[in-house]
Amino acid sequence: MKLKKMLLVASVLAGIAAPAMAQEKYTVGYDNYFNGNSWSVQLSREFEAEAERNADTVDVIYTESEMKADRQVSNIEDMITRGVDAIVFTPISPTAVIPVLKKAEAQGIKIVLLASTIRSDDYDALVTVDDVDFGKAGAEWLAEKLGGEGRIIALNGISGISASDDRWEGAEAVFDAYPGIEVISVVDAGWDYAKAKVAVSNLLAANPEVDGVWSQGGSMTLGAIDAFDAAQRPLVPMTGEDNNGYLKRWAALESDGYESVAPSKPTWLGSEALLVAIDLLEGEEVEKDKVYEVPMITSENLSEFTRDDLSDSFWANTRLSDEQIRATFED
Structure with missing residues (x-):
């Protein structure tokens, strides 16, 4: 029994008022x-x-x-x-x-x-x-954006972490429902910019046709964008997350026709x-x-979450x- 409780019990048993205590x-x-x-x-x-x-x-x-x-x-x-x-x-x-x-x-x-x-x-x-819903939300947007057909890359976080595994479970279930969607590679890129850029660069070199990128977010989508740029390939629809650096890049690329959506944790x-x-x-x-529920950033509310006055490392929610x-x- 902790001291405070012991003193209180002792005071009551002795018939005296308990002292005021913090x-x-x-x-x-x-x-x-x-x-x-x-x-x-x-x-x-x-x-x-x-x-x-x-x-x-x-x-x-x-x-x-x-x-x-x-x-x-x-x-x-x-x-x-x-x-x-x-x-x-x-x-x-x-x-x-x-x-x-x-x-x-x-x-x-x-x-x-x-x-x-x-x-x-x-x-x-x-x-x-709900990380399963997180994965589903991005996958459903991408599948619909591609009209149910296309070759895509999937960028996961870290296998064994429930957030990563659950997000891919949700996304995979969506892609399985679209026979015209081919997932050409599923990569664990650790929510990391550099790992994602290297992985996507290698996949672009081996695949002349890539129509979309489903990404769990972090900095991976930024890495994917830069890999496409370095390979001089036109950008394709990609999913992201509510990282301020990504939101800034997305906003800057909108005028060039870049399209995205950002589920949030x-x-x-x-x-x-x-x-x-x-x-x-x-x-x-x-x-x-x-x-x-998973908050969503779309082209309609992107400007409400993007903060040009704050660090790229900032997360919007x-x-x-x-x-x-x-x-x-x-x-």
Whole structure:
């Protein structure tokens, strides 16, 4: 029993008024799974900003896993040892963390999964968007734009991460429904500009006909555009994401006939995950799977999301202020 509760019980038993005491803070462990791209950096910053807004309610223990599943398991073990009340993290592996989460649950620690899920129900809440729908949305737009026929390239994120696997599951189901769509290659480009540019460059060299690019986003669509330019090939319809650098490029290319759509996985999920953790700790009823609809950026609303005054690294769907964005991504 914590000290505050012990004093309160002792006071009641002694028949005296309980002393006024400051609200006891919760201790929340947050594991930053990855700092390898600007989306993951902003996701983490959203959590930190929400923690700053709730500084009277929570103290946070921060760890980093650097995209290593074994390190994430070790970090969660350490949080359990340090007696946290809740753990918020993005699973790197859908299976590796399950045993350690069972240990946390046995000690009454609340578990909130952020933006990615696991293959068990050993958690209290999941905060994300529907990544299957994310993949479907871009694929349906591309298939319709091509009139149901064409040869396309698919750029995935990182195999084994549920977000990447689920997005491709959604897209593949759409493409399978169009016999005239041929997916000539599916590449894991890690949401990375350079990897996508190299992959698309190689595919263009080997394929004289490429009619479209389905991309999970990140910086991969920018890499694909530059690969087409370097190969002196006309741009084709491509899907993207709500990265500001991509939105700027899209807006600049619209007058040349370039067409795109950008499903979004908002970085404000990092903020929401902490709010859900606090609700759990305060005994509020929380939906176990809090799955938001996928926001969409189209040619009709592109100008509302594009920010020429902010860094290319900025992601449009955020709860951060402009000042916080500028501090996070100083050009």
